[in-house]
Amino acid sequence: MTVTVAAELDKALRPLVRGELPVHLTAWDGSTAGPVTAPKVVLRSPDALRRLLWSPGELGAAQAYVTGEIDVEGDLGEALAHMWAVARERGLSGVRPSPWTVAKVLRVAAKLGVTGGPLPAPAAQANIRGRLHSMLRDRAAISHHYDLSNDFYALILDPQMAYSCAYFTRNAPGTPQDSDYGLEDAQRDKLDLVCRKIGLETGMRLLDVGCGWGSLSLHAAVLGVLLWVVGVVFEAVGDHQLRAFKADPSNKGVIMDVGLWAWTRHPNYFGDSCVWWGLWLIAASVWPGAVTVLSPVVMTYFLVFATGARLLEKTMSQRPGYPEYQQRTSYFLPLPPKR
Structure with a gap:
């Protein structure tokens, strides 16, 4: 009976993988082994095994794949996911072969004629020299x-x-x-x-280093766009509600406390502040834009503590019903009304 390469490998590897091969293996002599429904791995050259003998981890497999000595038919990602799933299921992580198993694998390698010195690395592999981490x-x-x-x-x-x-x-x-x-x-x-x-909030600066092409900063910029949209909507809806309220003659002399005005006494100024901070978040996605943080800080200060809301509060506090409105409604940030 003729002994095939795939059969020899199957017999030698079963103790290492604790069962049948997790792949359907086709060797360079045309022989096959392993489940036909499993991912299909092709050994196109004896050099594939020679590399794996000298580098039995990911490096040897990667070198053989790059040089074309090993190939995977179909989706490589699905094949790797299947093999990792089998390794987890069989508890193969961190398993060290026994000396007897190593000796058996070496005997099979010699029988198949794949022994010899280490093969040169692929041309695309980095050839780095010098003291480690210099x-x-x-x-x-x-x-x-x-x-x-x-x-x-x-x-x-x-x-x-x-x-x-x-x-x-x-x-x-x-x-x-x-x-x-x-x-x-x-x-x-x-x-x-x-x-x-990281608790990223409005007004903070974000330094994105080593994450690729600025995806984290761009994601933070998207938050700025959303904040800007919230600000525009808040300001527009608040102003529209106020105009509609004033247009009703029955509301003459009555304090506006419905819609957004039930959640904050100054929805238009709050929206204006969100617009400024949203624009800054967008600008801060690149370093020069981050230094413009003074703009939303100053604008928010004036809207809250200087001219905007504070000045309107002084004027409105003299009107009947406004002190009660102040007690049940948030000054600036939208909050559920108190009852």
Whole structure:
């Protein structure tokens, strides 16, 4: 009976993976092993095994994949997800093979003729020299990794080009399943989580370093747009409600305390302040814009404490019913009315 490459590998790897192969393996001699429904992995050259013998982790597999010695048919992401799921299910994380298992794998490698010295690294792999973490070595590593076009990163990143981990609130253990939820949604959820965790609020400055193409700052700028919209709506609706109230002859001499005016005594000034802070948040998404923080600070001060609301309060406090209105309605920030 002829012994095939796939059969030999299947027999040698079963103790390591604690069961049948998590992939359907096709070797360079055409032989196959593993479940036919599993992701399909093709060993196109004996050099693939030689690399894995010298670098039995991710580096060896990545080198073999880059050089074309190993290939994955179909979706690479789905294949990796399947293999990680099997590893979790079988508890393979951190497992070290026994000396007997290592010896058996080496015997199989010798039998298949894949022994020998280490193969040269792929041409695309960084060739970094110098003392570990010295300035020159780290500079060369950074240059090799980052000095690439945006077109390259656009192939592997989400549309926001967020160069950091995602935060999946769907399709992860313990979370709801959603077929429409993907990487773009998870990146947005991550940005939301970061902004919440750091307590980002109006008037704060945000320094975005190392997150990619400014996605975190742009996300914060979106918050500025939303705040600006809230301000415009508050001011417009408040003014409209006041005009409609005054246009009714039966309201002559009556204090306006309905609609937005039941939540704040100055919805138009509050809206105006939101507009200023929203514009500043948008401008602060880039460094020069952050220095303009004085503008919303000064405008809010005048709206609240100087001319705007404070001056109107002095005038209105003489009108009948206004002191009671002051007691049950928030001065500036919208709050539920007191009863």
